[in-house]
Amino acid sequence: MDPAEEPPSMLWGLDPIFSAFARLYVRDILHMTESTQVPGIYFYNSHPIYKVDVLGTVVYKREREDFFCYGVDDGTGVINCLCWKNDLLKEQETGKSGGDCTIGAQGGFNPLAELKKRKLAQQSRCRLEIGELLRARGPVKTSRQQREITASTFYKVNDPVMAAQIAWMMEVPQLYKGCYDKPPRPQIHTSGASAISCVTRATQILKDFFKQREVTRFRPYDVQDLLQPLITSQPQPASAEQEPVAGPSAGQQLRKLLKEALQVLQDEGIVFRKVSSQNEVYHVTAQDKDLLITIKDIIREDSKREKYAEKGCHILHILSAVRQRYSLNVSNAALMLSLKSLECNSDIISTSDSYYTMF
Structure with missing residues (x-):
């Protein structure tokens, strides 16, 4: 080099x-x-x-x-x-x-x-x-x-x-x-770094809000105002003599930031959309009691079958059954969070890697 x-x-x-x-x-x-x-x-x-x-x-x-x-x-x-x-x-x-x-x-x-x-x-x-x-x-x-x-x-x-x-x-x-074989991600562009930092902060704000208020479901406009300080606190031009650069308005920036933060939360399994519709109703995985009951019912019923009696139900089998009974939009990450919650409460037992059963 x-x-x-x-x-x-x-x-x-x-x-x-x-x-x-x-x-x-x-x-x-x-x-x-x-x-x-x-x-x-x-x-x-x-x-x-x-x-x-x-x-x-x-x-x-x-x-x-x-x-x-x-x-x-x-x-x-x-x-x-x-x-x-x-x-x-x-x-x-x-x-x-x-x-x-x-x-x-x-x-x-x-x-x-x-x-x-x-x-x-x-x-x-x-x-x-x-x-x-x-x-x-x-x-x-x-x-x-x-x-x-x-x-x-x-x-x-x-x-x-x-x-x-x-x-x-x-x-x-x-x-x-x-x-x-991929080149390192550029780290010297402050605009890119600040954008990543802004999305991370927005994601954490939403997580804290869901935990403190025990939110079960919400729509994007219900939590949009929570991210408003992140838009208004962005740095302004260093000199007043600099001409303003045309760009997205504050409202557009806020909606874009919220969309990116919600996508991160979906990827992590913290939220999911039970039904894909124009209403855009999001469910908080940790507070969705119906999802937890559905998972427990599936494991309880299928663990009695001869095929799953010894090792329990594999996570892919549980995911397929949940999507058939509850929602097609439940992700693998959301299921993992639910399984960990049930296991911490001793509702289910992990027999081995990726296998769960109930007594």
Whole structure:
């Protein structure tokens, strides 16, 4: 990257990838350009990156007194991973970990024996051989003109049917498509930043109003005046000599802001429209008792069926039934909020991920 094109360091923290362990291909890690402002920071497609997450096969191994050096191959390239030994491995090598584990009654629970088993299991996951699968995450650095990863966490992945590798190969391209290959969002335009901030503030005002007044349903013009201070408090031209710029009126700005805030609330599942009509009546999900009763009835009835007796009803099944009985406009987000509310009140029980039942 040309130093002139490198974004200022004060803006790096605005990129969410900067704070995450980026799951990049080894090929891209090896070809990232290092920052001219701060050593140890690298750029992929203008995204600042300093820590990564890789999964690959060990193709070479070197062991020293305090660390391992594993060569990790993910199919696109090979990178060296420096993995520091923990105290358990050092104790094992010096012979300090082998204690007398025969204390306690025979056939009973022996804490020392169980502790030793756990230590051995942890040691086996840190000591890998060539051909085994390693997952490592940590900061990237350049040592002796060679790119490598200083692993803060590493472990052997037991993957006999290649389930972990297949899941990795399906997830990483989606991350590239949705995050890494997209340029960072511009952060220097104050008008765009103020617009985002204004919508966020408007959304929070509506949330507080619904909670304080326990609103069950409303129309847009019922809450429109709540957002009026956000329009009147917008900054005016710095100089009186500046000519006014033609633009939308205050009423148009208010209606646009309300529309954007309501769309955010719908996306989060906080409100929904039971019937799509010109009246534009919105229901507040948390206060819609009829929706909660419908969900409970569906789970109670279907949990008795043989198909759902063991694990309960899946969330997609509940969503389909709610849309048939109550409203076609209930979103997945609104259903999730209702299910969490019912579960907090002990009306339903989550048997496993995305499955619910009732006793």
